Amino acid sequence: MPMKGRFPIRRTLRYLSQGDVVFKSAVKVMTVNYNTAGELSEGARKFVFFNIPQIQYKNPWVQIMLFKNMTPSPFLRFYLDNGEQVLVDVEDKTNKEITEHIKKILGKSKETLEKEEKERKKLSHPATFGPKKYHLRECMCEIEGQVPCPAIVPLPKEMRGKYKTAMKNEA
């Protein structure tokens, strides 16, 4: 049973998390003006259809507004925290070129993203066990090569406390 819609892959978490444009913290609002007809707006239309979900997924606190058929030329406009506005003309550009351009001018660089990843990793210790929310694994039985969970596979007699105490009492 296939997914509904024209390009339902856009609605998968994997596709959404593959977006690589993460805006700098100064970017607050992004406005896209494009036209529903015309060759020049084709790249902008594809950008809105394919890339805007990825961008919004990665930047949940940036307000994205879309305007259709307001002006003859398609453009993007960013409103930054210090009052600055960045106007990007996207006439006659493919959606890949548009994403590359935005990544270059207003996106966080790879090094910054890696640094943030490291910082986040430092907060949680990978060797501890506990609830899934705070730790990687819940119990030692999850790891391959360790004693399996007694709920699934009963422990051998020698490891059970009942047997051990019986042996001790016998001796």
Added chain:
Amino acid sequence: MSIPRGAVHAKWIVGRVIGTKMQKTAKVRVTRLVLDPYLLKFFNKRKTYFAHDPLQQCVVGDIVLLKALPERRSKHVKHELAEIVFKVGNVIDPITGKPCAGTRFLENLSDSENLTEADTTYLSEKLQELKVCSTDK
């Protein structure tokens, strides 16, 4: 960097004016894209904000940029009008700077230099007829 703007989470917002019946205040509707957790699709979620507009220059339908005030002005007004991005009926294309409507520019419409020869002769004939009529009377 700037004065600590507290109180509000949204520092800069772009929205559409939906009401101007209050004095010096504009009611602005802001839409944000919110991910539906099951469908994994983004939908517009609306929220209304009240913005202080001292010159009452907003008309219903304008697209405006709001800036958060450093402290609340009244119980509901926490933003002020920073800039009218697109004025309704008078949209100016930011790339060329010319007035436009929809997908065409407006300034070429009333250009008398674009009239053809036939048009000018027809118009001048009509003018001549009018002159004759007026002298008769």
